Amino acid sequence: MRDIFVKTLIDIARSDENVHLLTGDLGFGVLKPYWEELPDQFTNVGIAEQNMTGIAAGMALSGKVVYTYSIGNFPTLRCLEQIRNDCAYHDANVKIVCVGGGFVYGALGMSHHATEDIAIMRALPGVVVIAPGDLTEAEAATKAIYKQQGVCYLRLGRGGEQRIHSEAPDFQIGRAIKIKNGLKVVIFSTGGIFDEAIEACNILKKSNIDPGLYTFPTIKPIDKQTIIECMNSYDYIVTLEEHNYIGGFGGAVSEIISEVKNRNCVQIRIGIEDIYSSIVGDQKYLRDVYGLSSSKIANRILSKIASDC
Amino acid sequence: MNSEELAWKIRRHAIEMTHLSKGSHIGSILSVADIIAILYADVLHIDPQNAQMEDRDRIILSKGHAGAAIYAALAEKGFFPISELSTHYSNGSRLSGHVSHKGVPGVEFSTGSLGHGLPVATGMAYAAKLQHKKHHIYVVIGDGELNEGSNWEAMMFAHHFKLDNLTVIIDYNKMQSLTFCEETISLKFLDEKIRSFGFNIIDIDGHNHDELRKSFKTSFDNKSPTCIIANTIKGEGIPFMENNILWHYRSPQGEEYIAAVSELEKIKR
Numbered sequence: 001m002r003d004i005f006v007k008t009l010i011d012i013a014r015s016d017e018n019v020h021l022l023t024g025d026l027g028f029g030v031l032k033p034y035w036e037e038l039p040d041q042f043t044n045v046g047i048a049e050q051n052m053t054g055i056a057a058g059m060a061l062s063g064k065v066v067y068t069y070s071i072g073n074f075p076t077l078r079c080l081e082q083i084r085n086d087c088a089y090h091d092a093n094v095k096i097v098c099v100g101g102g103f104v105y106g107a108l109g110m111s112h113h114a115t116e117d118i119a120i121m122r123a124l125p126g127v128v129v130i131a132p133g134d135l136t137e138a139e140a141a142t143k144a145i146y147k148q149q150g151v152c153y154l155r156l157g158r159g160g161e162q163r164i165h166s167e168a169p170d171f172q173i174g175r176a177i178k179i180k181n182g183l184k185v186v187i188f189s190t191g192g193i194f195d196e197a198i199e200a201c202n203i204l205k206k207s208n209i210d211p212g213l214y215t216f217p218t219i220k221p222i223d224k225q226t227i228i229e230c231m232n233s234y235d236y237i238v239t240l241e242e243h244n245y246i247g248g249f250g251g252a253v254s255e256i257i258s259e260v261k262n263r264n265c266v267q268i269r270i271g272i273e274d275i276y277s278s279i280v281g282d283q284k285y286l287r288d289v290y291g292l293s294s295s296k297i298a299n300r301i302l303s304k305i306a307s308d309c
Numbered sequence: 310m311n312s313e314e315l316a317w318k319i320r321r322h323a324i325e326m327t328h329l330s331k332g333s334h335i336g337s338i339l340s341v342a343d344i345i346a347i348l349y350a351d352v353l354h355i356d357p358q359n360a361q362m363e364d365r366d367r368i369i370l371s372k373g374h375a376g377a378a379i380y381a382a383l384a385e386k387g388f389f390p391i392s393e394l395s396t397h398y399s400n401g402s403r404l405s406g407h408v409s410h411k412g413v414p415g416v417e418f419s420t421g422s423l424g425h426g427l428p429v430a431t432g433m434a435y436a437a438k439l440q441h442k443k444h445h446i447y448v449v450i451g452d453g454e455l456n457e458g459s460n461w462e463a464m465m466f467a468h469h470f471k472l473d474n475l476t477v478i479i480d481y482n483k484m485q486s487l488t489f490c491e492e493t494i495s496l497k498f499l500d501e502k503i504r505s506f507g508f509n510i511i512d513i514d515g516h517n518h519d520e521l522r523k524s525f526k527t528s529f530d531n532k533s534p535t536c537i538i539a540n541t542i543k544g545e546g547i548p549f550m551e552n553n554i555l556w557h558y559r560s561p562q563g564e565e566y567i568a569a570v571s572e573l574e575k576i577k578r
Contacts, residue, residue, distance in 0.1 A: 040439070050462060054459065054463065055431055059436040062432070064439075082459075085420075086418075090410070090418065090419065
């Protein structure tokens with residue numbers, strides 16, 4: 001995902017000299033094509049995320065479109081108040097890019113697990129929050145946030161993600177993307193865990209459950225219309241995120257569901273169950289440990305349905 | 310209006326504003342009043358009729374708690390009506406306790422949480438360099454504020470990228486929130502600290518207008534940012550407030566208010 005982001009950003013920056021990329025001393029091998037081609041539109045600010053974000057605000061308020069780039073929690077939690085006060089309150093045109101949403105940097109340890117970022121960024125007024133599900137969405141999201149005035153948070157995977165959409169979807173900020181219709185159960189997925197959602201659907205089919213499936217590359221603003229439509233069509237809405245199950249994508253969907261009268265639909269919120277990981281393992285391994293692998297997603301849905309019968 | 314008159318008016322407005330609002334930070338406002346007055350009277354290239362003028366100089370008051378000084382200067386310069394100053398802190402006002410730009414012509418940047426202004430000013434200076442623009446960026450920070458590490462991050466950046474269009478003014482009144490800086494986190498060797506970060510240093514009496522004026526006119530040809538260490542007195546101009554931490558918080562009321570006004574009348578030129 002990070003490579004498609006950089007490739008797309010190079011295309012954008014070529015045609016707009018006001019685009020400027022700041023990194024907090026990360027992106028070795030990833031950002032190289034950018035800094036080689038566009039050295040005047042690139043700055044390594046050093047290992048100083050508070051300063052990077054303050055500088056981004058100052059540059060944006062001087063007419064630049066500024067991207068801040070780092071990994072894990074460094075571009076968000078480390079400099080949260082700079083995002084809030086300096087960028088968001090001032091409507092500064094700053095795009096915050098995180099590589100490594102969820103357990104991407106699994107074996108590096110909890111410091112590198114971005115597992116509360118969606119909740120925290122979503123709580124900031126004026127901040128658009130986007131977590132693409134595959135390479136196609138990542139490319140479209142990179143283009144979309146450039147056109148979106150103001151602060152956007154782009155939460156990316158790392159490398160190796162698949163291109164799941166067979167064709168370019170109609171990508172709009174604030175709109176979910178329907179992958180397929182289903183019966184009884186619909187899965188809403190955000191971010192890189194999309195691949196587990198697809199596989200979970202295949203597993204569920206063997207148990208005669210054919211879920212609908214949507215990706216939600218935008219978490220804020222949330223696609224209220226799609227949620228309400230699905231509430232009328234399905235018994236279960238499953239929200240899936242590689243993130244704490246409190247306050248993030250599932251929380252955003254819950255906020256919509258809770259305000260609808262006479263609902264016959266319940267939500268199954270799947271995410272990390274409010275803990276930090278101290279277990280060593282790669283992304284796939286940790287997903288399984290914390291109930292986010294395709295088989296555990298499928299089992300969770302099946303057991304919920306069984307317990308309701 | 311010359312800088313001495315403007316400084317006196319900032320002090321007089323600030324006493325009135327903190328009296329009416331029962332607001333805090335009068336000691337800090339009196340400390341920074343001369344610095345702000347010189348900037349608005351003699352230094353800044355700004356236009357009250359065109360607050361967003363592209364080639365304007367930028368000024369950020371990073372010690373946002375002294376925002377009343379900026380509001381008073383802007384009102385006196387004609388950015389908005391002087392009568393509005395009396396709404397400071399009050400319900401529905403646009404003049405918040407810590408300086409805010411929302412709806413207030415002339416305020417470049419909102420602050421209040423310390424350690425934010427210098428990085429943002431650095432970003433503005435960096436952008437101006439990239440855009441080959443000639444305007445200058447000034448940022449006024451407090452001494453206690455230097456406890457925040459973000460300032461030092463920005464100083465390293467400003468030196469590295471040769472931002473000679475950036476001037477930092479430290480309102481060095483030697484006091485912070487609870488007591489003297491020296492008893493909190495020592496700022497001993499402040500000039501050497503900042504010089505070692507690659508800044509030109511000008512060390513002056515921050516209440517002496519001639520010294521202030523001269524320091525803003527001083528130019529260096531070494532492509533380095535400049536830091537003016539303005540030695541000031543918290544509460545300057547009202548003797549019973551000077552160097553008294555109480556007046557970081559206390560609002561002038563009753564006899565204290567009358568005495569404060571009377572002290573200011575004594576120094577009116």
